[in-house]
Amino acid sequence: MGNPSASVPSVEAVKSRLGTLPLSERLSGTVYAKNQVALYPEISGKIATVHVQNGQYVEEGDPIVSLADNQYREQVQQARANMRINEARLKQAKARYSELEAQYKRTKQLSDRELSSELELETIQAQMSSAEADVELAEAQLDQAQSSLEEQQDLLSKTVIKAPISGTVGQRNAETGMQVNSSTQLFTIGDLSNLRVEVVLTDQMLDNIEVGQTAHVYTGSNANNSDYIKAELSRISPFLNNVTRSTEGEIDISNGNNKLRPGMFVPVDILYGESQQATIVPTSAVYNDPTTGEDGVFVATSLGSEIQPPEQVDPENPPPLTEPTEIQFKPVDVIAEGRMEVGISGVDPGSWIVTVGQNLLAQGSEQARVRTSSWERILALQGLQRQDLLQHVLDREGNLNDSARQ
Numbered sequence: 001m002g003n004p005s006a007s008v009p010s011v012e013a014v015k016s017r018l019g020t021l022p023l024s025e026r027l028s029g030t031v032y033a034k035n036q037v038a039l040y041p042e043i044s045g046k047i048a049t050v051h052v053q054n055g056q057y058v059e060e061g062d063p064i065v066s067l068a069d070n071q072y073r074e075q076v077q078q079a080r081a082n083m084r085i086n087e088a089r090l091k092q093a094k095a096r097y098s099e100l101e102a103q104y105k106r107t108k109q110l111s112d113r114e115l116s117s118e119l120e121l122e123t124i125q126a127q128m129s130s131a132e133a134d135v136e137l138a139e140a141q142l143d144q145a146q147s148s149l150e151e152q153q154d155l156l157s158k159t160v161i162k163a164p165i166s167g168t169v170g171q172r173n174a175e176t177g178m179q180v181n182s183s184t185q186l187f188t189i190g191d192l193s194n195l196r197v198e199v200v201l202t203d204q205m206l207d208n209i210e211v212g213q214t215a216h217v218y219t220g221s222n223a224n225n226s227d228y229i230k231a232e233l234s235r236i237s238p239f240l241n242n243v244t245r246s247t248e249g250e251i252d253i254s255n256g257n258n259k260l261r262p263g264m265f266v267p268v269d270i271l272y273g274e275s276q277q278a279t280i281v282p283t284s285a286v287y288n289d290p291t292t293g294e295d296g297v298f299v300a301t302s303l304g305s306e307i308q309p310p311e312q313v314d315p316e317n318p319p320p321l322t323e324p325t326e327i328q329f330k331p332v333d334v335i336a337e338g339r340m341e342v343g344i345s346g347v348d349p350g351s352w353i354v355t356v357g358q359n360l361l362a363q364g365s366e367q368a369r370v371r372t373s374s375w376e377r378i379l380a381l382q383g384l385q386r387q388d389l390l391q392h393v394l395d396r397e398g399n400l401n402d403s404a405r406q
Contacts, residue, residue: 029268079151
């Protein structure tokens with residue numbers, strides 16, 4: 001004949017407590033390097049030399065890529081030769097004007113003595129006006145030639161693409177011999193020691209979220225771990241998209257431990273206050289009744305009054321199961337949600353709340369053998385990856401049932 005207690009399910013429970021929760025908004029952020037920019041050539045050409053490699057740190061002004069410059073050097077030489085020609089033409093025009101000016105002075109003296117005709121004087125004056133125009137034209141042509149030389153020298157300087165800032169280069173798309181133009185991205189450069197995380201904020205969020213609030217930027221894809229960087233919300237764009245009704249928030253963070261990389265997609269919590277006083281339970285304790293859609297918790301009503309629960313000292317060696325005790329499902333209202341805890345109403349603080357095995361109780365059991373657990377262990381369970389958590393719970397339930405049959 002079987003043991004009657006074998007049909008009584010075994011569960012784990014934790015003691016609820018009174019407190020407040022930090023109110024937070026869970027967002028997804030994209031990581032960018034400070035001053036992150038893409039490097040493009042300003043002119044077309046063939047790459048002659050690539051001076052840097054992915055991941056290399058460069059100082060502002062260091063050469064990144066050099067293009068073949070023979071064509072541009074020839075254009076500079078032609079522009080310089082053209083400028084010398086125009087300099088010579090200007091000298092020639094000025095000399096002609098000076099010659100006529102001297103001739104005019106001599107003729108004027110003779111005219112004053114009535115030794116020269118008025119017509120001769122007028123002829124020289126006309127020639128001087130023409131020579132003066134030639135000087136002005138030569139000066140304009142020299143200015144044009146000088147501008148052309150400066151333009152060609154500027155184009156020649158653009159054959160060397162230099163770092164606009166000090167930072168680390170990456171996303172290389174440059175190889176020797178490659179033909180490039182102004183739409184070809186060669187590298188990305190940014191300051192990896194200082195990063196910027198951008199998050200999207202809806203208009204409803206702006207009622208609670210503001211610049212200066214604490215932000216937790218998680219350094220892995222699993223936001224249920226405690227590995228995060230604490231920072232502040234640095235900026236919020238005041239302009240909302242007229243279609244999505246959203247805007248961007250920016251968080252400046254130091255990346256001294258190099259755990260973040262530009263382009264990463266990371267969870268972000270923005271903390272914007274504290275909840276009201278409530279009964280605090282682990283997130284996993286709240287059970288949604290699939291038949292009614294009602295949220296509630298399973299309470300071991302006798303623990304702490306008729307049955308004194310043993311204390312868990314070693315998480316690896318949990319205390320023994322209690323004798324079968326009454327379990328009640330109590331509907332609750334979730335007042336506040338934290339990262340791994342929730343604040344509820346409908347249950348008194350100090351009640352023992354089932355956190356593992358609710359599915360067994362949902363089958364209609366009104367009694368269970370309870371193994372008391374610590375908050376630290378339950379929160380650690382909640383922090384496991386989904387697959388690891390499932391295996392851990394299955395193993396634990398197996399051990400609990402084995403203990404119940406003994």
